[in-house]
Amino acid sequence: MTIEGSFEAKPGQFYMLRGIGSFMTLSRPISVFDVEADKIAFMYRVVGEGTKYFSKLKEGDEITLYGPYGNGYPVSDYKDKKVALIGGGMGIAPLFYLAKQLDNAEIHLGLNSRDLTAEQKQYLGQLYATHAPTTIHIDTDMSEKLDFSKYDAVMTCGPEIMMYKLTKKHENVYVSLEKYMGCAVGACLSCTCDVAGKRVKVCKDGPVFKGSEVSYDDAIKLL
Ligand SMILES: Cc1cc2nc3c(=O)[nH]c(=O)nc-3n(C[C@H](O)[C@H](O)[C@H](O)COP(=O)(O)OP(=O)(O)OC[C@H]3O[C@@H](n4cnc5c(N)ncnc54)[C@H](O)[C@@H]3O)c2cc1C
């Protein structure tokens, strides 16, 4: 979804999107996919009523958005360093704009064989490759497949179990957490979780955290 206007955002930040008027009581958090001089783009998957509403919008329709929110990935620390960008499922969304701002990134897109057609996967691969060398991994545990020793850092977004496993493979892993969000400004407490032994708000303190500081309680239960 592309929205015309003048926007500024850092890779890994997100906007809160909702329909015009009263539809959708709460806005939905969606990562910045790309920003250009006169527009911003979002990439989303239809999972519930909010994203279904977005999918029915037509060219010229209006939408309400607030943001950008959150901290974003540490781009300036790794601008010219070798960085692996690893996305799983819809977690690939923030990596496009991230790769655009890094000089020496390598992109790894982890996709599920059931989710997309071969043409769609090929399209995604070509799209991301405009910013950095891109490999698509189908139904693959990327934590077992990649050689992490060649990277200065790993920046990732996707299922928590994937990010938990990646955190074990490298010292400098930065993860973007996904939680249900009501306000995005730290007021409703719907997005709290444990990081570095403290209760934090993913919307305000994150969504990007040092992977080694995150408590992956839910992910560990799945192992
Ligand atoms: C920082 C951030 C960035 C994000 N970026 C993107 C992005 O770029 N693209 C994208 O597609 N998505 C993104 N998401 C996820 C997206 O915001 C959610 O999937 C959102 O809930 C979709 O809204 P919806 O109304 O379509 O679905 P919802 O109605 O919110 O439902 C989504 C799914 O979650 C289940 N669900 C709903 N509420 C709960 C609950 N309280 N507990 C457990 N399960 C529940 C529903 O049954 C359904 O399966 C992001 C989330 C965060 C926090």
Ligand code: FES
């Ligand atoms: S979404 Fe309300 S505190 Fe984070």
